[in-house]
Amino acid sequence: MDADGRWRILRLHVEDQVPLAALARHHGLGVRTLERWHARYRAGGLSALGRVPRADAGGHHLPADLIALIEGLGLTRPRPPIAAIHRTVVKVCAGTAWPVPSYGVVRSIITALDPGMVTLALEGAGSYRDKYELALRRTADRPNAMWQADHTLLDIVLVGTDGKPARPWLTVVMDDCSRAICGYTVFFGAPSTMHTALALRQAIWPKADPRWPMCGIPDLLYVDHGSDFTSDHLARTAVDLHIRLIHSAVARPQGRGKVKRFFGTVNTELLTTLPGHLHSGAERWPAPALSLADLDAAVGAFVLDYNDRAHGELGVSPRSAWIADGWLPRLPDSLQALDGLLLTVARSRTVRRDGIHFQGMRYVSPTLAGFVGRPVVIRYDPRDITEIRVFDHDQFLCTAVDQEHHAKQISLKDVQAARNARRRALRRGINERIAVVAAHTPDAPARPVPPRVPTVARLKVYKEDLR
Numbered sequence: 066m067d068a069d070g071r072w073r074i075l076r077l078h079v080e081d082q083v084p085l086a087a088l089a090r091h092h093g094l095g096v097r098t099l100e101r102w103h104a105r106y107r108a109g110g111l112s113a114l115g116r117v118p119r120a121d122a123g124g125h126h127l128p129a130d131l132i133a134l135i136e137g138l139g140l141t142r143p144r145p146p147i148a149a150i151h152r153t154v155v156k157v158c159a160g161t162a163w164p165v166p167s168y169g170v171v172r173s174i175i176t177a178l179d180p181g182m183v184t185l186a187l188e189g190a191g192s193y194r195d196k197y198e199l200a201l202r203r204t205a206d207r208p209n210a211m212w213q214a215d216h217t218l219l220d221i222v223l224v225g226t227d228g229k230p231a232r233p234w235l236t237v238v239m240d241d242c243s244r245a246i247c248g249y250t251v252f253f254g255a256p257s258t259m260h261t262a263l264a265l266r267q268a269i270w271p272k273a274d275p276r277w278p279m280c281g282i283p284d285l286l287y288v289d290h291g292s293d294f295t296s297d298h299l300a301r302t303a304v305d306l307h308i309r310l311i312h313s314a315v316a317r318p319q320g321r322g323k324v325k326r327f328f329g330t331v332n333t334e335l336l337t338t339l340p341g342h343l344h345s346g347a348e349r350w351p352a353p354a355l356s357l358a359d360l361d362a363a364v365g366a367f368v369l370d371y372n373d374r375a376h377g378e379l380g381v382s383p384r385s386a387w388i389a390d391g392w393l394p395r396l397p398d399s400l401q402a403l404d405g406l407l408l409t410v411a412r413s414r415t416v417r418r419d420g421i422h423f424q425g426m427r428y429v430s431p432t433l434a435g436f437v438g439r440p441v442v443i444r445y446d447p448r449d450i451t452e453i454r455v456f457d458h459d460q461f462l463c464t465a466v467d468q469e470h471h472a473k474q475i476s477l478k479d480v481q482a483a484r485n486a487r488r489r490a491l492r493r494g495i496n497e498r499i500a501v502v503a504a505h506t507p508d509a510p511a512r513p514v515p516p517r518v519p520t521v522a523r524l525k526v527y528k529e530d531l532r
Contacts, residue, residue: 068114075102075114131163132174139175140186147172205242205285208387209394212247212283214238214264216256217328222341223360224353225253227485231353232343233360235331236260238268239324240279241287243386244376246327246368247279251361258299262407263446265302270400276369279387281394285309302407306397327371335367401461404444404454413440421455421465428453428465436462 074092077083078099085099105113134157138150145153151171158165166174185193205211216236225231231253238248248268252260271280286308303310336342340354355363372384379386397403414421416436420429423443436457443465445453451470455462 068111071102071114072106072111075099075106078103079106126164127166127170128163131158131166135166135171135174136178139178140183142187144187147175150175205240208240208242208245208389208392209281209283211241211285211287212238212268213241213287213324214261215289215324215328216260217325217331219251219336219360220332220343220345221336221339221355221360222343222350222353223253223355223357226357230350233357234260235328235364236264237324237327238264239327240283240383240387241323243383243389244323244327244379245279245372245383245387249364249368251357251364253357261299262302266403266407269306269397270403271396274369276384277372278384279372281396282306283308285311287311330371331364331367335363339363401454404446414443415440421453423453424450426450426467426470428455428467430455430463430465432463433465 074088074094078085078088085103086096088094089096089099102114131154135150135154138145138153139147148168151166151168154171155165157163181193181196184196214236216234219233219235221233222230223233233251233253234256236250236252236256237246239245240247248264248266250260250264250267269280269282272278286303288310289312300310302308339360341351343350372387373382375382376386414423416433416439418437420427420433421441421443422428423445428443433455439457441462442456442459443453444456450467452464452466455465
C-alpha cells in the first residue's frame with residue numbers, strides 16, 4: 066500500500082477522531098500497524114507514510130568474493146546465459162566453503178550490475194561512449210556564428226540522367242543558432258567537394274527570393290570527416306573566406322544532430338508525398354516519375370516553408386531567429402570572387418577565333434576578342450553550363466555564353482547523357498548492319514566488332530585533381 070492509501074485510512078483517525086482499534090477491525094489491519102503509521106505521520110507528514118526501504122535491500126548474504134565471481138561471469142564477453150552462469154557458480158561453491166546461491170539470487174546480482182559497466186564490457190568503448198558519456202553540444206549564440214553541413218541519401222527514386230532509376234543525395238547547409246537552411250543541393254552520385262561547394266555558394270550569396278534572406282560568410286563551418294569535407298580545395302576556400310573549419314570526431318555524429326533531424330523531416334514530411342517514395346523495408350524500388358530538377362524544385366519550396374514555420378525548440382521560425390534584431394552579414398566582395406574560390410576549375414583553354422570550346426559547346430563574349438590565341442582558365446556551375454566564367458591569371462575577364470543553348474539551362478550531366486545516348490545509338494546501327502552483311506554473305510569472313518572501351522573522364526574539375 067502506498068502513502069496515499071495509508072493516509073486515506075489514517076485520515077479518519079487524524080481528522081475525525083475515529084479510534085485506531087475501530088479502523089483496524091474495519092480494514093483488517095493490526096492496531097500496532099496503525100500506531101506505527103500514526104507515529105510516522107506525526108514525525109514526517111504524509112511523505113513519511115511511504116514504504117521505508119530495508120537497510121539490507123538489494124544486498125545478499127554471500128561472501129564478497131562469490132558476488133565478484135558472479136558479476137565477473139556476467140561481464141564475460143560473450144555473456145553466457147544466466148542458467149549457465151548459475152551452473153558454473155554451483156560447481157565452484159561445491160569445492161569451497163561458500164554457500165550455494167539460488168538461480169534467482171544469481172540473476173538478481175547480474176541484473177543489478179551498472180548498465181554502463183555492462184555496455185563497456187560487452188559492447189565496447191564505442192557503444193559505451195555513444196550511450197553513456199557526457200557530450201558537449203555545440204551551440205552558436207548568434208546567426209552565422211556556426212554553420213553545419215552534411216549529406217544524406219534520400220528515400221526516393223528518380224529518373225536518372227541515363228533514364229534508369231536512381232536515388233539522389235541531398236547536401237544541406239544549416240545555421241546552428243537559428244536552425245535556418247541557408248543552402249542546399251540535390252544530385253546523383255557520391256558526395257564530392259563539388260556538391261559541397263555548390264551548396265555553400267547558394268548559402269553564402271544573397272538569394273533573389275526575398276523570402277530566403279539567409280546569406281553571408283559564417284565564422285565557423287562544422288562538418289564530418291568525409292573526403293569531400295577534408296579536401297584541400299575546401300580547406301583553401303575556408304582560409305580565403307576566413308572560415309574556421311571544424312571536423313566532428315570520427316564516427317561520432319552527435320554534434321551534427323540538428324542537420325540530421327532536418328534530414329529526417331525531409332524524408333518523413335516531403336518525400337512521402339512525392340511519387341517514387343521508397344518505403345522502409347520495400348523489396349523493390351517503385352517506378353520513378355520525377356526528374357532531379359523536379360525534386361530540386363520540391364526541396365526548394367519545402368525549405369522556404371520550413372524556414373517560415375515555428376521551430377519547436379526556438380518558439381519562433383528559423384527565418385525570424387536568423388533575422389533577429391537586424392544585423393549585417395559578412396559577404397564576399399563579389400559573386401565572381403566567390404565563384405573563384407568555390408566553383409570547379411577546368412583545364413586551361415585557349416581562346417580560338419570563334420570562342421572557347423568546352424564540352425562540345427562554343428562560348429563567346431566580346432571581351433575575348435583581345436585574348437585570341439591566349440590561354441585562359443574557365444570556371445562554371447555544373448548545374449548550368451550554358452555559360453562559363455573566364456579568368457586570366459586569376460583575374461575575372463568576362464562571362465561567356467553558348468548562344469545556341471543560353472535560353473535554357475543545360476547541366477554537365479545532360480551533356481554527358483546525350484553523348485552516351487548518341488554513342489549507343491551509333492553502336493546499335495553498326496551491329497545491325499554487320500548482322501545484315503553476315504546474313505547475306507555467309508562465306509564472307511566475320512567482321513570483328515571492336516570491343517567497347519570504357520571512356521575515361523578527361524575533365525579534371527578540381528585543382529588537386531590536376532596534380
